[in-house]
Amino acid sequence: MSEREKAPAGGSATPAARRIAGSVVSGLLPPLVAVVAAMLATSVLIAAFGGSPGDFLQVIFSVPNDRVLLTIINQSAMLSISGIAAAIGFRMGLFNIGVEGQYIVGSCAGAFFAGSGLVAGPLNILATLVVAALAGAAYASIAGLLKVFRGVSEVISAIMLNYIALTMAGYLVTKYGQASGYTFTTERLPLDAQPLGFKIFADAPGDVWALSSLALILGIGYWFLIARTRFGFELRVTGASSTAALASGVNVKRMTLITMALSGAVAGLVWMPAYFGSVHTFGVPENFQAGLGFLGLAVALLGRNRTLGIFFAAALFAFLSGQSNNLQSAGIAKDVIDITQGTTVLAVVVAYEVVGRRRARSEAERVSRQLEAERAEVVAS
C-alpha cells in the first residue's frame, strides 16, 4: 500500500506504472504477510507449550544441507504439478478437491502399467505417463459427469471418490501385486525404464529426479493454455461468470467436463517423478506419498493460480517440509510444519479477501469522487 501512495509523490510516475506497482504490492504483500503470520502463530504455539520458538526458527531458516536441498527440489516439483492440477479447476471456478484421489488412481494405474513392462525400454516412461494421465482424467470425469448431468457438487463427490480411490488402490495392490515383507507392492519398474537423474552438484548424495522436469513442462504448458489459447480464454470467462460465458456462446457443460478431465490428467502425473526417480514400485501406505493432493490445493491458492506463483508456493512448502526433518533434533515434532502450512493458506486467503475488499471500496470511492466532480463541472457551466 505504501508504494502506491509514494508513487504520485514522485510526480513522474504514469498512471499505468502506478497501477502495476499497486498490483505488485497487492499481489505480493498478502502471501508475504501470510507466511510471516503463520510462522508467528507457530512460534507462539511452540512457546505456549514450553518449547523454544528460537530453536524452531533457527532450524527452519538454516542453510539446508545437500540431501535436504535435493528433497526440496524434488518435492517442489511434485507439489507444483499438484498445484497446477488444482489451479486448472480453480480458474474455472471448479473446486477439484479430488486431486488427492486422482493422483492415487494415476499413480496406481501408472505403476501397474510400468511394472508390467508391456512397453520395453525408455518408451515405457512415455507410455506410463499417458496411462497415468488417462487414469487420472477418467477418475476426475466421474465427478465431472455427476456435476454436469446430475447437479452433484464436485466437492462432495470428489471427497467420496478420494476415499474410494485409496481403498481401491490398496485392494488392487493386495490382489494383483506381489508380497514384499508384510506389505504388497506392484511389480518393480524394469531397469531399462529407469531414467537417470540430474546430478546438480559434484558428489551429491542423490539426484534431482529426471521427471521433476515435468513440473517445468507442465507449468509452461499451463501458462500457454490459460493465457494464449481460445480454450484458456473461455475457461477464464466461465470462471469469472458462467452465466456471461453461457450468454456469449460458451458451452459451459462441455467446458466443465473437459476442465475436470484436464485437471485430473495433470493430477494423475503428480507422483510420477518419485516413481521413476526413486521408488520404482507402488503400494499403500509404505511405497507412496499420500497428501500431496491436498497440499496442491494449498499451493494453488498461495500462488494465485499463476505458473510462477505456483512454483514459488511449491518451493516454499517443500522448503518448510524439508527443513522440518531436522526439527526432531531440536525436540520439536516435525508435524508442527503442517500447522505453519495450514495457517499460511488460511492467512493468505484472508489477506486476499481483505485486500480485495479494500480495493473495491477505494475504487467505489474514486468513481463517486469522479462523478461528483463531473456533476460539479456541469453545474458550473
Added chain:
Amino acid sequence: MTTQHQGFSAEVARARTIRYTWWLAALAVIVVISTVRLYTGADRITAPGTLRAAIIGACPILLAGLGGLWAERAGIVNIGLEGQMLLGTWGAAFFAYHYGPLAGVLGAALMGLLGGLLHAIATVSFGVDHIISGVAINIVGLGAIGFLAKTTFDDLEGGGPRNLSGYSTPPEFTVPLVADGARSLADRNWFIISDVAGAIAGVTTRLSLLTVLTFVLVGVTAWVLWRTSFGLRLRSCGENPQAAETLGIDVYRYKYVAVLISGAFAGLGGAYLAMVASSSFTVGQTGGRGYIGLAAMIFGNWRPSGVLTGSLMFGYTDGISLLSNSGVLVHALLLLVAIGLAVFAVLKLRAAEKITAAVMAGLSIGAFVWYFSSDSVNTSFTGMTPYVVTLFVLAVFSQRLRMPAADGQQYRRGGAG
C-alpha cells in the same frame, strides 16, 4: 366450515397413513433381514456383538454428522469436521489423563470448538471460501495434534510421541434383566424375534454413557433447530440470510454460534473415538470419519432423523469391518443390498422413472451375480461402503435432496436491499 373440517380430517388421515406405511416398511425391512440371515446362515448379521460394534461405529459418525448439520443449517459448509474431530481426540486424552473422564469429554468439545472458532472467523468474519478454510483446518488439525502429542504425551506413563493410554473413560453399564433376557432370546436364532432381541441386547449391554449422550444429542438437535425460535432464526440464516437480516436477526452471531456448536460436536465425536471406540489415543485415529459424518448428513438430506439413519448404516459397515472373519458377513449383506436395489427398482418403475429403474435393476442383478459367484467379500469394500452409498444417493436422488438454500454462499452484513 364443513368442507374445511373434512379437509382437516383428510389430512390427519393421510398423516396417519404415512406413519402406518413407515411402520409397515420398517417391519418389511426386519423380515427381509431375518430371512436373509436364515437363508445365508450368517447368524452374526444381527448378533448382539455385531450390533454393539455397529453402535460404537455409528456414534462418532453421528456426532460428526450432527456437527455438519448445525453448521450447514446456518449456511456454513464445514469440511473442517475431520480436523476438529482430530483436535477432539487429543483433548479427550489430555484432559481425561489429568482430570478424569468428564473433563476429557468437555476438553474434547472445547478443542473441537476452537477448531470451529477458527472456521467461523475465516468464513463468517472474513468471507473466505468455506471449502478452502475447511481444508486448511484439516491440515492444521492433523499437524496440531501431532505436535501436541509429542509435546504433552511423550514423558507421561503410558504415553509416547504419537499415542497415550491409561486414562479413565466414561462409565459403562448394562441394563439389568433386559440385556440378559434379550441375549438369551437372540441366541435361539428364531425368525424375527431373535433379530429384534439381538438389537436390544446389543444396545443394552455395556452401554457407555457417552453413547447415551450421543443419542440424546440427536433429539436435542432436532428439538432446538425445529421447535424453538432460536432454531428457526438459525435456519433462516442458512436459507436466506438477507431476509433474516431485514427481520433484525444478527446473522453473524447465529452463524458463529452454529459453527462453534458444530466444532464442539465434532470434538465430541473425537472424544468418542479416543474414549469409547478405543481406550487409547493415537495420532490420526479418526481415519476420515469426519468426512463420513458429512456423507451421513448429505445422505440424511440435512435432517437429524436422516443423519441418524445414515450414521447407523455407515456405522454398521464400519463396525463389522473390525470383526474377525467379516468377509462372510459382508457377503451375506451383499444379498441384502441386491434385494434392496430390486425393491427400489420396482418402486421407481411404478413411479414411471424408467431410466432410474433400469439402472437400479442393472445394479441389483450385478449384486446378485456377485453374491452367487463368490463366497466372501474382501473387507476393503466394507470400508468403502459409506462413500459408495453416498455417491449413489447423490447420483440417483439428487433431485430429492434439498440442502439449505444459501448453504456455502458468502454473506456480508448489509448485503440486503
